[in-house]
Amino acid sequence: MSAQSRRRTLRAVAPVAGLLAAGLLVWQGSYAAFSATTDNAGNSWAAGSVKLRNDGAGGSFAVSSTPAAFTVAAIKPGDSGAKCIVVESTADIGNLVKLETANVSSNALSGAMTMKIDFAAGQFANCASFPASPTNVYNSTLSGLAAATNWSNGLGNWSAGTGTKYGTYRFSWALPGGATAGMGQTATADFIWEQQSS
Amino acid sequence: MDIDTDPATCSDSAQQAAYSRVRLAGGLVGRMWLWFLAGCLVITLVPVLFGWRPYLIESGSMEPRIHVGDVVIASPEQDPQALLGRVAVFTDPDRPDRNKTHRVIEAADDGRLVTKGDANPTPDSQHVAVSDVHGLGRLLVGFVGLPVVWLQSGQWLWLVLFLVSIALSVRWVSRDHEDEQDDAPGDPPTDRMLSAQAAPTRSGLDIAASRPIPLARASHRHRWAWRIGYAVALAAALLLPTSTAAFSATTRSTGNSWSVPNYDYTNEVKALGPYLYWKLDETGTGTTAATDSSGNGRPGEYNGSITKGITGALVTDTPNNAVSLTSANSCINTASSVAATTAPAAFTVAAWFKAPVGYSKGGKLIGFERPRTGVAAPSVGQYDRMLYLDGNARLRFGVYNGGYQLISTAGGWDDNAWHLAVGTMNSAGMALYVDGVRVGTNSNNAAESNTSGWWRAGCGNLAGWASGWSGPNAPPADATPTNYTFQGGLDEAAVWTKALTASEVAFLYFTR
Incomplete structure (x- = not known):
């Protein structure tokens, strides 16, 4: 692979990586925050x-x-x-x-x-x-x-x-x-x- | 602003290669950062197309899961079952102009939802109506709203750093973009080279000046597109509905109580140590004795025409009996068995007395008198320390102290309702109370002394007491002894050999 095509690949991958990171952030945050469990009750307030x-x-x-x-x-x-x-x-x-x-x-x-x-x-x-x-x-x-x-x-x-x-x-x-x-x-x-x- | 490199630098010198790698790295970082931000923004804004709405979180009571600056994207949902245990966005019952994002922990009996911030020790004090729920949290876009929070809270340093990061990224990307043009396959080596070659044929302009122009234009357009895009996105972000996840806590002091028992008027009169206490509860025409409830053995006797057993003044008393004096010679005198006492x-x-509507005969409610029964002129008899009504049914309290010492109410009491009349005198003076309220005082503190006699209720001599009398039936001169019977209802007659205090009198009325 030439240096030119490697650079091209990297440049093409960069936006995908950024978007993936955004998606991952959203997916993980959403999963943690909106799961139906209520196991949080009562014990996390110490940090409140x-x-x-x-x-x-x-x-x-x-x-x-x-x-x-x-x-x-x-x-x-x-x-x-x-x-x-x-x-x-x-x-x-x-x-x-x-x-x-x-x-x-x-x-x-x-x-x-x-x-x-x-x-x-x-x-x-x-x-x-x-x-x-x-x-x-x-x-x-x-x-x-x-x-x-x-x-x-x-x-x-x-x-x-x-x-x-x-x-x-x-x-x-x-x-x-x-x-x-x-x-x-x-x-x-x-x-x-x-x-x-x- | 781009570095105008000499065509010679297109050669692969080692120094140039290192420089190019740095530019490449900058371009990659910039691209990732910008695409990351763009992705976040798109994820935040695109769900609006499906009717979902984003809410910027402004405070941190849903920590550690939802932070300040996060954007919660909520889908419309008002089914309590679907909301249970989940994070909902709703109108804050405490501050109806704001939204709140908290977890629904249970449905209250009234159908409202009990909510709680994950980081709060106690549930929210106000329950939420299902109709106030805007949506159920579906997506959480972490931190994307932080720039807005920084802007709103004036955290300028962070805001500036954020903007600088965007500017730097744009700059790095646009620089790297030049190299990208070089790397494009099948293209001439570079635009720059092309212009350098073509320039002489295209125009007579100075090569050095004309060469960068197309590139500079492209990169300007590029940058301006980014800038406008971000300005629009930021403006959109600023319009995000916000939602607090307010920290809250409560503490309570419960079960406070203040109790007033069912006081008993009779017991309270007794507790105040009366000299005599005729409850006038007797019934039956043959009954002549009025029991003394003071425990001091000073009964009265019913004389003349008296209706016993009418409904009395004390609704809580059993029996609640009273008497009605029905003729001009009716009276309740101290019984003959009781020795005279010094006034x-x-x-x-x-x-307690009840005067018929329009009552104008006047009459004595209670007083001290000699002789024990009947009336006598002052040359033989004596009478004062008394409560009586005048011709307009005004209540008066009088003692004789070489002169007629009086307190009188302003209006009459002929309303056919029970009222408590109390007169007190001691060294501090005289006071008259109606229904527990003091209605007048008199600084006179002495009455006719060194006389002996008996207490009586419902009748007595008023000759000589014309002073201040209003209405008909004014008393004659004291040489003409005249009996004034109160021809109305009478109940709970009592005498103390001390002056009750205002609060004692008020309390007696309270316990009626």
Whole structure:
């Protein structure tokens, strides 16, 4: 084979090689990404970029669910209370944390009870040294929390940043002394923090 | 820009051969790179012809399988069974103006799809309606959208390096292209040689100047074709629909609850330690005693015409009975077995009352009085520490302290509904509450003292209490003792020898 024809062959092969490489890339990527298996679940997140935990108001941090922070019984009008839940964010990209709710009751008691939620960056377990001027996140009836069901209507905008960061949410509830309804009822709420990369 | 080689260099000198091999290698690398990119672009864009759509991935929650800058090509698919376990592109329920590419992990009970990013610890909080699914991921073109990502995120260094790689490749290919012309079989050695030979016959132009012209033109056209092609492809790429694969995580505090028990009004009254507590639950015309539920043994007695067993004020109470005083001499007096007591300095009087619509007779709900039954002028008798209605059914709370100390509501209560009236007095002054709400205060903190008497409900002397009276039936002067029976419903009469606080009163009403 002459040098000329070898060069011609090489030049003819080069586009084919490029196209083959493109095809191979696509085929392999597609195979890996779109295979029907779901074996990925749960274990690959360690390499993931955002993670949230909460301390369930003074307990130990847990990823999924912490036990109820509030189980208040025998409430009378005029009673009130507050607890702080510390949320831990571990992220390596910019992100935003919002507070959402679920299972918020809609009975007369929930309409009579008030809930004020304040946020302060930092770790203030059991509200110790909670700043005097926190950021107010919510201040209305407990039943009104039902409107914060998802990311788009979630409460607050905590830009946790990268690394391990803490934010403390103080929940102050009250059944005002003038309450005239709600006897024999129970108000409920789940608090959910959601973090999304920004 | 091409190196204008001398015809003499066509000879196979060793140096020239090495140089030619370098140009060949550059040309091959350039060709492969450009064809690779072109292939990726074609694979990205051609499926559009079949109705599949490409989506540029902008964030990395599907790592390690799908990266930022990858392009997912999705075919239309809205069958939940086909989507299960697969990667789908859908409208982000959290941000409806964006698409999201995540894996469908299950179908929720409501038929919506539960989705999750492979790199996320928890499923997405919002489920996806099947109708919001744009497609099922079919092809993944790795990294092809990176230049767009770099452009959007301002990673100029990478973008410039990428563009330089294309420019270099184009340059290498076009240089090598010259050699390719030389190598073409059956052709004259080179265009250049040909022009060099033909030039004298073709034109009188200077050979050196004219020789490269056809080549330069060809390579210009070539380069411009590449440039335009890439510009078009890049523009097309910029129009790619984007899809985030947002990182997300959640944590929850569940099962929070606040409970208010079913408080019992009777128990709460008792817990506040009343001096006497007539629930007025008795029934039967023959019954004359009104039980004292305070535990202090201070019963009342039903006098005059009284209907017992009407429906009372406490819906949760069993029995929920009350009485209705039906004539001008009806009354519930302290029983004769109970000794007179010194009028307390601090006290609370409370009773539920129900006045018929248009009620204008006035009347006493509860008060302290001597004698035990009937009425007497102040020269003999004494009466204050009382709740009563005036001719417009306004509620009043009054004590006598050398003068008539009063608190009155602004409007009447003749609405045929049960209301809780509470009057309190101690050293801090007087307060009147209706239905648990304080409606007025008076700084007077003393009442008629050093007198003894009995509590009574539903009737009593009001002579002399014309001050501030509104409506008909105003009381006469105090020399003319006149009994005012409240001719309406009465329930849960109670007396404390202390002033209840506002929150205690509010709570009592709350537990009704």
